[in-house]
Amino acid sequence: VREPLLSEKGEATVDVGADSPLPDDLTRDELTLPAPSEPEIARHYTRLSQMNWAIDAGPYPLGSCTMKYNPKFTEDVAADPNAAVHPDRSERSTQGNLELRYRLQEFLAEIGGMDAVTLQPPAGAAGELTGILVAKAYHEHRGDDRSEVVIPASAHGTNFATAATAGYDVVELPSGDDGRVDVEALEAAVGDDTAALMLTNPNTVGLFERDITEIAEIVHDAGGLLYYxxxxxxxxxxxxxxGDMGFDVMHYNVHKTFATPHGGGGPGAGPVGVVDELAEFLPAPQVRENEGANGYERFEPERTIGKVHGFAGNWLVLIKAYAYIARLGDAGLADAAAKAVLNANYLAERIDLDVPHGPFHHEFAATAGERDAADVAKRMLDFGVHPPTTKWPEMVPEAMLTEPTEIEGKSSLDDLAEAFDLAYADTDEALDAAPNRTAASRIDQVSAARNPRLSWRALDGE
Amino acid sequence: VREPLLSEKGEATVDVGADSPLPDDLTRDELTLPAPSEPEIARHYTRLSQMNWAIDAGPYPLGSCTMKYNPKFTEDVAADPNAAVHPDRSERSTQGNLELRYRLQEFLAEIGGMDAVTLQPPAGAAGELTGILVAKAYHEHRGDDRSEVVIPASAHGTNFATAATAGYDVVELPSGDDGRVDVEALEAAVGDDTAALMLTNPNTVGLFERDITEIAEIVHDAGGLLYYxxxxxxxxxxxxxxGDMGFDVMHYNVHKTFATPHGGGGPGAGPVGVVDELAEFLPAPQVRENEGANGYERFEPERTIGKVHGFAGNWLVLIKAYAYIARLGDAGLADAAAKAVLNANYLAERIDLDVPHGPFHHEFAATAGERDAADVAKRMLDFGVHPPTTKWPEMVPEAMLTEPTEIEGKSSLDDLAEAFDLAYADTDEALDAAPNRTAASRIDQVSAARNPRLSWRALDGE
Amino acid sequence: MSGTSGTPYAPHTDAETAAMLEAIGVDDEEALFDIPDDVAFDGEFGIEPRTEREIRAECSRIFARNDDLTEFLGRGHYGHYVPSVVDHLSDRAEFLTSYTQYQPEISQGFLQALFEYQSMLVELTGLPVANCSMYDAATALGEAATLADRVRSTAGDTVLVPEQLREGKREVLANYCDGADLAVEPYPMADGNADVDALADRVGDDVVMVYAESPTVRGCVEERLGAIGDLAADGDALFVLGSDAVSLAVLEEPASVGADVVVGEASALGLPTADGMGLGIFACSDEFLRQVPGRLVGASEDADGDRAFTLTLQTREQHIRKERATSNICTNQAWVALRAAIHAAALGPGGLVDLANDCVREAAALADRLDGLKGAVAPVHDRHHVREFAVRVDQPAAAIAADLETEGFAVHVVGEHLLQVCVTDLNAGRADDLVAAFEEVI
Amino acid sequence: MSGTSGTPYAPHTDAETAAMLEAIGVDDEEALFDIPDDVAFDGEFGIEPRTEREIRAECSRIFARNDDLTEFLGRGHYGHYVPSVVDHLSDRAEFLTSYTQYQPEISQGFLQALFEYQSMLVELTGLPVANCSMYDAATALGEAATLADRVRSTAGDTVLVPEQLREGKREVLANYCDGADLAVEPYPMADGNADVDALADRVGDDVVMVYAESPTVRGCVEERLGAIGDLAADGDALFVLGSDAVSLAVLEEPASVGADVVVGEASALGLPTADGMGLGIFACSDEFLRQVPGRLVGASEDADGDRAFTLTLQTREQHIRKERATSNICTNQAWVALRAAIHAAALGPGGLVDLANDCVREAAALADRLDGLKGAVAPVHDRHHVREFAVRVDQPAAAIAADLETEGFAVHVVGEHLLQVCVTDLNAGRADDLVAAFEEVI
Structure with a gap:
């Protein structure tokens, strides 16, 4: 079932200098690349696709990844040729794109309880960076020199990396025994140096931070900002x-919450919402309604941090997010959350593994106990499902962080539970040997890292 | 890997009378159908698709079926919303569709050497019926009562069925020893009752009917017509x-020659070309250029046989055929034939099986000799290819009629040859047990026919 | 992309071509052709190759020459909104670029999809057998007549059809009847429905088939299908009922009115307006199972005892039975059937019934509004209508239609003072504008 | 379709929901939420749900409010014809709806496709390491600066960039540099190229990175890349070169001029014009392998000894290394990279080189014609250009651009009397019309 590399199907080398209108000293000598015919290309990528899991293939319960179904019609909306304009076009000539951007800003502000939203960040992590840079600009504008960002230990790795990228020192907050923020520890950690507390809520084991009001007070009283x-x-x-919980700035993961396709790694989009006080620091340009002949105009927030993406973000993704939100409306969005929480709770109820923390919402961290969570996951592959996120967050030993999302039905969850239980109860030998019903058997990650071969040129002679 | 039936995923029954604006006695009581959500639909059909061979999956060397690559861009051309008009629109308001139809008529007439072409028949067999009905009308118009159609034994089954559908008696012509039409036998078969000779050229084992000029003379001298x-x-x-060989009427299989997708059984299109003398009998409407304000108009041939399709044929398919022909042009079309013939000859050279008849062109009938051709074919499935057409035509014992088409490259043909040879040389046990690497193992066709279960309702209680 | 000036869809490099020629033992491709000089073609077609981008641009320009009209057209070819999921799933290459399922072991996906399509038609018709597609309603009707000829061959040679029948459909039927030596004869209608009394007088020994439609070509629900079925049964004639996949969701179940065969359009599901491209329904009672034209998918088991699907009863078909086949059909509309099934699944029974009921409501509402205009009477027939209805106008119908076209609307002209208007979910939002335009031009 | 008024994308029937609630042991879904009352939301967003058809129509209307202009726009975002095969294959659900390849055993397809993408970038840059995507050229440049900071942290804090640089790109870079305490400083240019002498004077101990572009933001081929590379090397600064995937097919190979890192846009392949959406290139020498930001796919073996692919060197990444990661990037542009790879495969090296050469030829030809107009000088810089070039106009540039817009064309305004024009295969067919329009409005 191995599919040859494109390069193995036949490369061609072109003499570049020969036909170029450029002088020889400004051109490369030759270029070697695969030269397949269209039928070969179609088969190559069709076969590759057949060796790949996807949400359209089955459940994808990766905790904290929110892999839900991507409605097909959103693709058609985004493919509208009229939407395919260059970002340097005049306002006057791109009222359509500006209108849709404005509408999406409004949707997101409403959903997050925020006052202003930028659509520019091209992914969640880019949104985090944008949000933290906005917070930094806010403090700096106030002449308030702060050097630390406080982050719970259970937070996403991106939070830590973002804070560091923005130039902050990270203060890691250990989790309380109940899996939530330890308010006393927080009080101890927060102070004059605190630029922000970054928080996920519900947190990464699905628990709502019940003390959020108190948490917000602690951070705000110290002069810090609360990042969601x-x-x-x-x-x-x-x-x-x-916004109603006291958060000052937040990002939205549209491929999670608003069902845009994840594309095997991206593109996503990470719009950022802020409260009024922070709006003047948002990236430029923003879009607003105006009174003139054009219905919508771009503007530069007064103390903008400048741009966080070369142009205007991942436009095609933003269109899909708009379409999804419009499709569901208030009732649909609320129902999505309800069913996501229902599904997580039902699945947790059905499986034999323990779930140490609760009450959880859309995801839960089961523990594989004495078993190796990663091995259990590999064995689950053999039962025809995608396993959950493993060994994270660390507060749960051998964690299997599971988020079925709202799109799975009861029978699908029952199948998933069966795969969990079969793998969890299987022999050590079976777990070691797993997976063995997949396109590839267990892949050696250690040697891949020890002897990196990152291109077909690196494989030459093998 | 079995995918449940849609009905097994959950049906719903709707009380029809309740909400209908129609009186009760004109409505059904209830309707029961599956009621899946969109994610379930997406997964169902995605999984089903993954259990299906296709030209984009690999070689499909079904002799006489000409399964070639379907260029992706033709789909985009056919999806143009401006082309989606109702067939009852006025000429004036559908000049675009009429222009494309006219252009395609012209292309096809040129390629076939014909004088007039109708695009109306929705498939090859419908084209055959149209052609034979045109021939019948021609004879009837001349007051010439003819009752027989002569067909070589090696011809496609559709030829026989078509002649019968048109009300003709079939005279079957045995093949000559060399696999071609036996001219003496033809002379004996043809006479005053002969309405037409239906001929494929090259024939179904790929041999060109070298005596075509003589054959045409014999048929024409007897007052018959020559159907291609x-x-x-x-x-x-x-x-x-x-047209240059003396054929009077022909059909084109656009999913074969002009690479429109076969769609797992259809839709196809079977345009029919005729020489001048037969043009007045073609189905209505035809399209022609005119001198007036509209560039193109519909017209009714003077002695039209009427319609052979409720409207105007399989429009979306015709668009794709136009796009394909335009893409290739003269040189590309000629090269397609050259590479198709090259591939067939190369593959025949590479395999261990005998090929009794030659020189062949785009396809050849290998013989499995002592082996059962159908079993060899099943075993080939295990080697990751689609096998050729088996046990047909009957003039070659245990025939494996093979047509790789031009789209396969040398390495693909080498792989195909290897699958041929491995299967052909395999043990009887292996052949009997084949296939065993496929989604389903050998399927019991006899019991399917003996105990027909043709709907999920028929499976209830199983 | 191939470096040669040949087809871009052959992968041969020059070196590979040379190696292959050498293996065969010839100097060039020309040597492989065995065509006598006197019939060889050495001319040119005169077709210039273009790039795919050029062709897309060219065809886009050509199709833009179609006027942008809002169509209130039907009469057998219907536009309903087709959910995106239908395109995205049916366009998967494993479906679109596959062949007929002659090797069922690697064709289970499409076979199951077709089995499910058949099953849906069984639910909609109440008949136990549905094939997995004919070309369209007209050819399906033709095939029904040849079936009638085969199973009632001793009875006679007359096929009775409604007086009001789409002309194209009648012609197609006549072409099929031509070969079977059947005569097509219209029976009278009364106010848009069959004149059952007249039909009763006509049905006799020479009649092998009675055809009725509901909805009729003018959109009328046929109100006495049971009576027609009884007449046919009493006369030992086949009762063939024409309908469409959407209407069948709410109208009387064909099995319950005695239909022996159901034909019609399933393309009302799954296919957008496509210049007449269709999908023919063919369903029948068990009695005619071995006389069905076209392909049938059946359930079976594989060697492991698992459920599996396969084309079945192939001995009916042309590739085996040749001139004694039940039909000459080979390539059918399988992919369109797949699309119809996906569309039906996306609607579910509730959505499908709602769609059909809306077709009834919208037609009634629009007829009522047009009826309010001076110089127009609608609906012409005092019947229930699905989607469409006839409108009698004082002015010449052709002139009104031409004027409406200028206003951006297309309607049917079906008589000197008779128009026909079809309203579905796709154009219902423009019904106000149509009424206004009517008012303007009438 | 779900019968409830909830999300259409959850399959729960009421009965199933009830059964699940019972299994959990609660009465309703509400009971599962653990949100204190004082922060619970009981308001409304005010978003009315619409059907997919309504949304398609709504968005279609909105997008139709964009004027239909022929764009002669570039400056980092380029439109080239994207072959149909790119859409059809990249839209396959197994690619589009998949997640990051954390379970490589069931993700071999995408992993191989990304490995192939990396390999193509390796061929184009001559550098041995290419990651499998950044967001765009600007963020890739920012990441290059943070890499420079890490690997040259003792050297200083200055990043030198060309004076002529897209403003947005400079701002993005500045935001990345902000956190790394780096200062961005422009170096002078001479007639559209780097002023190498001035640069030589500036490069010193405080410089950690020298950035140059070829083509520059004004489309000029940078003629002394080797010299710039030498300067950077001599100053122990990282030489970061910006380009794009099409230009790289013909311009000097970055490795040959001493580039340590190549950043830029790969979206010139695979993506149509998309209001600025991009695909960032990031390639570098082996020396910085463990400092690369973003994801890397490597070859390995599976337990059967077969070649297999996996994400590798993940210890660089945020989900493992947290605040010591080489970048905070997580979601990237993988699917766009897939599209770029398919596009490159469809072109092959010959097609890609032809495309790049055409970009040079078309730009020269169009500049020449505009130069012939009274009141216009083009190109402003006496350099070779790829796709685009600056035009000096006697009249105010903004007024001319506005007039051109009225004529149906969009061009860049880059100075009071400076326009910029970009020509590719997509708009080259309209070059005559643009020249005519220029003549009209100039």
Missing amino acids: DGANLNALLGRGRP | DGANLNALLGRGRP
């Missing part, structure tokens, strides 16, 4: 808004 | 035209 990581927003839709 | 079955036209493109 939108990764788990799907659990809250219609039932809670970060 | 276009199934094998791919072998002749740019090198021979039915």
